Amino acid sequence: MTATTFQEQIAGLDAVALARRLIGASLIVRGAGGTIIETEAYAPDDPASHSFNGPTRRNAAMFGPSGHAYVYRCYGIHLCLNVVGQPGEAVLIRALAPQVGLDLMQSRRGTAPLCSGPGRLAEALGLRADDNGLSFAGPDLAITLALAQPDLSVGTRIGISKAQELPWRFGLAGAKGLSRPFA
DNA sequence: ATACTGATGGGCT
DNA sequence: GCCCATCAGTATG
Numbered sequence: 001m002t003a004t005t006f007q008e009q010i011a012g013l014d015a016v017a018l019a020r021r022l023i024g025a026s027l028i029v030r031g032a033g034g035t036i037i038e039t040e041a042y043a044p045d046d047p048a049s050h051s052f053n054g055p056t057r058r059n060a061a062m063f064g065p066s067g068h069a070y071v072y073r074c075y076g077i078h079l080c081l082n083v084v085g086q087p088g089e090a091v092l093i094r095a096l097a098p099q100v101g102l103d104l105m106q107s108r109r110g111t112a113p114l115c116s117g118p119g120r121l122a123e124a125l126g127l128r129a130d131d132n133g134l135s136f137a138g139p140d141l142a143i144t145l146a147l148a149q150p151d152l153s154v155g156t157r158i159g160i161s162k163a164q165e166l167p168w169r170f171g172l173a174g175a176k177g178l179s180r181p182f183a
Numbered sequence: 184a185t186a187c188t189g190a191t192g193g194g195c196t
Numbered sequence: 197g198c199c200c201a202t203c204a205g206t207a208t209g
Contacts, residue, residue: 040201048201050194058194075202076192082201092201111204119202159201179202 006137007067009145015041015089016168022083022091023172024146029125032101034115036093036143037172038179040157044088047162051088061133062090069141071122071132078119079127083136083143094118094158094169095179117179153182 010018019041027033042049050059050072061070062084070082070090082090096115098105105114105124115121136143151173156164158180171178 042201050201053195056194072201073192075190075200077190078202080201094201117202157201161200 005067006143006145007065007135010067010083010085013085015043015085015091018083018085018089019091019168019170020152021145021149022093022143023152023170024148024150026099026142026144026146027093027096027125028100028142029127029131030140032104032125033142034096034099035172036095037097037175037177038093038095039170040092040094041168041170042082042090042092046166048157048160048164048166049088049090051090055088063087064133065135067136069131069134069136071127071129073129074119079122079129080118081122081125081127081131092118093121095171095175095177096121096124097172097175097177098124113177116177155182 019039022036022039025036027036044051051062055063066085068084070084071079074080081093084090098114109124114124134141153171153173154167155169157169171182
């Protein structure tokens with residue numbers, strides 16, 4: 001059996017399929033991280049997506065290689081982390097169950113919750129703006145997919161003003177530490 | 184429990 | 197100038 005890269009494992013998946021597949025995966029950033037428990041899908045023909053109006057300087061990574069990071073600054077303060085899929089598609093990582101590097105994350109965040117919400121998660125992981133475009137095949141950013149697909153919760157995306165009805169938010173069923181509960 | 188607000192930067196019409 | 201893929205703090209039921 002041959003080792004397959006993260007990029008090979010997610011090849012061909014659209015944003016929704018990728019968002020579902022990433023639930024239960026392990027995400028480690030330079031020695032801190034845990035299990036992904038909440039994601040959202042963004043697609044090119046989706047008015048809520050940064051890629052909706054085509055490539056720009058900010059969203060260039062969304063049109064770059066699959067399996068790499070799209071990191072952007074949100075509300076001038078926070079960073080948010082995405083996994084790039086098909087061209088113009090990405091999955092926002094919204095929450096982790098913290099497992100690795102707890103002391104590091106604690107010291108960066110100061111207070112709980114550590115990784116519940118995209119901005120908090122980015123801060124806990126020590127993400128930087130120049131992580132934009134890096135591969136999730138390591139050494140700095142690493143994702144290991146779950147062996148089996150866990151049961152999912154499904155809902156609508158948070159914090160957007162367009163395409164609010166699309167059921168493109170996914171969570172690990174019954175998980176603690178979601179940024180918001182599922183109905 | 185929900186409701187509002189300020190912080191703060193960059194992207195876009 | 198306005199709009200955010202957010203969060204922490206404060207105020208109030």
